[in-house]
Structures are given as C-alpha cells and as structure tokens.
Amino acid sequence: MRLIQMKFPRLSKGQKLIAEYILKHYDKAAFMTAAKLGVTVGVSESTVVRFANELGFSGYPTLQKALQELIKTKLTSVQRIEISSDYISEDNALKSVLKADMENIRATLEKINNNAFDDVVKAIFNAKRIYIIGLRSSQTLAEFLGFYLNLILDNVRVVSTGVSDIFEQLLRVGEGDVVIGIGFPRYSIRTIEALKFVKSKNAEVVAITDSLLSPLASYADHTLIAQSNMASFVDSLVAPLSVINALIVAVGMREKEKIYETFKALEGIWEEYHVYTYNPKDKNME
Structure with missing residues (x-):
C-alpha cells in the first residue's frame, strides 16, 4: 500500500483511478481479475496490467498475489463473505470451490x-x-493426523481445548520431543503461543502452515508449506490435508510390518464389535 502511495504522483490518470480504488477497497481488489478490476474502475484491462508494471511487478497476477498475502490474515469472516459473493454464487459454488482447491494443491506441489x-x-x-496442536478450524487436521499416527506409533498425543489448558498438556515437553503445530489464516494466537512455549523448552518444532512468513514458521525447525487461499468464510483445508496424508503414508511406509499386524488385529476387533458394516460374502472371498 505504501508503494502505491509513493508511486501515485507519477501515475497516469487511468492508473490513478486504479490506485485510488485499491487503496480504498484492497480487500475486494485482491480477488478481482485484471478485466474485472478494469470494468469496476472504468479503464481497460491493459491499463490495469500497465499499472502493475509501473509498480514494479512482472504482471497483474504478481500484484494480485501480493495484495492477497497482505490481507489474508486481516479479513474477518464478514469481509470474506462480502468478497466471495463477487465471484461465487449458488449456481457456481461447486465449480468455483473445486477449482480453487485444485489450484491450492497445484501451488502446494510447487x-x-x-x-x-x-x-x-x-x-x-x-x-x-x-x-500435535491445531486449534479452531485446524483442529480437524490435528485430530486426523493424530488418529492415524496413533495407529502406527505409540508416543503420539493430540493437544486440544477442553478441561485442561493447552499449556498444562504441554507441561512435560522437553528436549527429544517433537511438537507439530498446524495453523492457517486467520492464525490462532493460542497455537503461536504454544509453539513459542515448547521452543523455549528445547523441543523440536514442526509447522504445517501456508507460508514461511507465517507466525508459526518463526518458531519452527521444519516448515511444511500448504496453500490455503480461499476468499470465503470457509477455510480451504484441502491442500493441508493432502500434505498430512502424504506425511502419514511416508511414516507408514517405514513401518509396513508393524502396520500390517496392527490392522490385522484391528480388523478382528472391528468385526467382532460391529464397528463397520460387514458383508458375510467377504469371508468367502478370502
């Protein structure tokens, strides 16, 4: 935003209209295409592209990404709803959300x-x-990771909100322990504080988050990046879940024999206590 203010006097008349709109409505501009921004302001798409170049960006997508990075931790749920209504409707919700999630996975892979x-x-x-600690919407990811790691290893604990405070659950953390913190915009302050605490206790910290600039990453020894951009009141956790899936599989591949015996025993228990639906014909196929 400061860059736009500095460059403002040297901008053309049309570019100044774009600058003024972004300064006032940066939360909406961040999710507009160059064509949409041009129509909104009353200039051509090429003027929008030249505006981005004038600011020093290689193109409009780079400027747009910079705006998104700037605001994604600041948007309230109400603002997300207002923005999403500009490009998501009841008619195109399915396609728009699936496309956004596909883009998140593609970007994560890169x-x-x-x-x-x-x-x-x-x-x-x-x-x-x-x-494993993940609060708010990230708690779902933490529980998922904890559920499967607990089937493979016997030293896993998911830190959660409940009767005891998270710091009480982390009281005995120390050297030799690994703490996996999961958090995406808007970042949970409690998760950040927890990672700061365990770092002071000399634990090894892993962050699963959206950027190396994330506040979780500043306390991490290892950071796994998963993109979660979504201009909606719902956090996009598809890419983070995919990374966690890969992590579980990678751990499991190292413990193939142990996992085989574990699931063999579990299948017997699940069948005896009717945990899952069971088809008697399955027995005949063995």
Missing part, C-alpha cells in the same frame, strides 16, 4: 520442500514423544 518433508518424517521417528 512450493513444498521435499527435503523439509523428509526431515519431518525423520524427526517423527526419532522423537521421544510427539505432540
């Missing part, structure tokens, strides 16, 4: 660091104890 991923898998196996 951004995530394979070496960091391998380091996290190693850290999990070397850990004395593993703590």
